[in-house]
Amino acid sequence: MSTLLEVSGVSVSFDGFKAINNLSFQIAERELRAVIGPNGAGKTTFMDIITGKTRPDEGRVIYGDKGASLLKLSESRIAQAGIGRKFQRPTVFEDQSVRDNLMIALKKKRGPFAVLAFRPSAEDHARVREIAGEIGLNTALARKAGELSHGQKQWLEIGMLLVQEPKLLLVDEPAAGMTPAERQQTTDILREAARTRAVVVVEHDMEFVRRLDCKVTVLHEGSVLAEGSLDHVTQNEKVIEVYLGR
Numbered sequence: 393m394s395t396l397l398e399v400s401g402v403s404v405s406f407d408g409f410k411a412i413n414n415l416s417f418q419i420a421e422r423e424l425r426a427v428i429g430p431n432g433a434g435k436t437t438f439m440d441i442i443t444g445k446t447r448p449d450e451g452r453v454i455y456g457d458k459g460a461s462l463l464k465l466s467e468s469r470i471a472q473a474g475i476g477r478k479f480q481r482p483t484v485f486e487d488q489s490v491r492d493n494l495m496i497a498l499k500k501k502r503g504p505f506a507v508l509a510f511r512p513s514a515e516d517h518a519r520v521r522e523i524a525g526e527i528g529l530n531t532a533l534a535r536k537a538g539e540l541s542h543g544q545k546q547w548l549e550i551g552m553l554l555v556q557e558p559k560l561l562l563v564d565e566p567a568a569g570m571t572p573a574e575r576q577q578t579t580d581i582l583r584e585a586a587r588t589r590a591v592v593v594v595e596h597d598m599e600f601v602r603r604l605d606c607k608v609t610v611l612h613e614g615s616v617l618a619e620g621s622l623d624h625v626t627q628n629e630k631v632i633e634v635y636l637g638r
């Protein structure tokens with residue numbers, strides 16, 4: 393599979409402190425990847441660099457089949473180019489239905505001028521139903537988002553990103569605060585999502601990462617400490633020392 397995103401030799405300092413230190417990372421199209429690491433390892437800053445929220449002091453971030461640099465693009469242009477990000481706290485519209493939340497996200501993708509005149513087509517309705525199925529909410533389309541469980545709200549927000557057809561989805565600690573059953577379903581949703589686009593999951597919960605059953609990147613002090621299967625990285629002595637053995 394071809395490379396979708398290539399980060400090479402990226403560094404960023406805050407007040408002289410190197411939060412990201414010569415970090416290199418690649419993800420292929422339709423790859424599922426977990427990024428783990430202790431608090432302060434640089435996971436959030438790394439995601440901020442990919443989405444254009446933080447500019448690196450050095451290094452390259454190359455994206456897409458044309459090998460375009462993301463470094464000069466604004467956050468909104470990067471989002472338009474197909475990089476979606478889900479933060480930890482769900483920010484769905486509580487008083488709107490699941491269907492309307494998904495429709496709002498679809499409308500947003502059409503851009504500011506389409507918003508006023510937006511009349512969903514049969515295709516749009518079909519797309520919303522399809523995504524609702526992907527996130528396990530196909531029987532909840534008419535329910536108000538405010539009535540959903542915490543886990544269901546998280547899935548709805550993932551759906552709101554999926555409806556915008558990202559090529560790369562970044563998901564920050566999706567399982568936080570979920571019940572065991574919701575966690576299980578979240579792994580299924582993310583694995584399914586990665587069949588048609590690349591997904592990077594930042595996660596602390598090792599059981600959750602195990603169930604994702606994908607390549608793992610371990611960050612430490614702003615660099616990649618180890619990379620490979622979960623079994624491979626958890627046998628790495630440096631990883632045991634800095635992360636698992638704490």
Ligand code: ADP
Binds near residue numbers: 406410430437
């Ligand atoms: P993680 O998400 O893995 O916990 P972060 O990316 O949030 O790690 O942080 C990496 C390091 O950079 C930490 O030591 C953090 O204190 C520092 N850091 C992050 N953002 C800033 C900032 N805006 N100003 C100063 N220091 C920061």
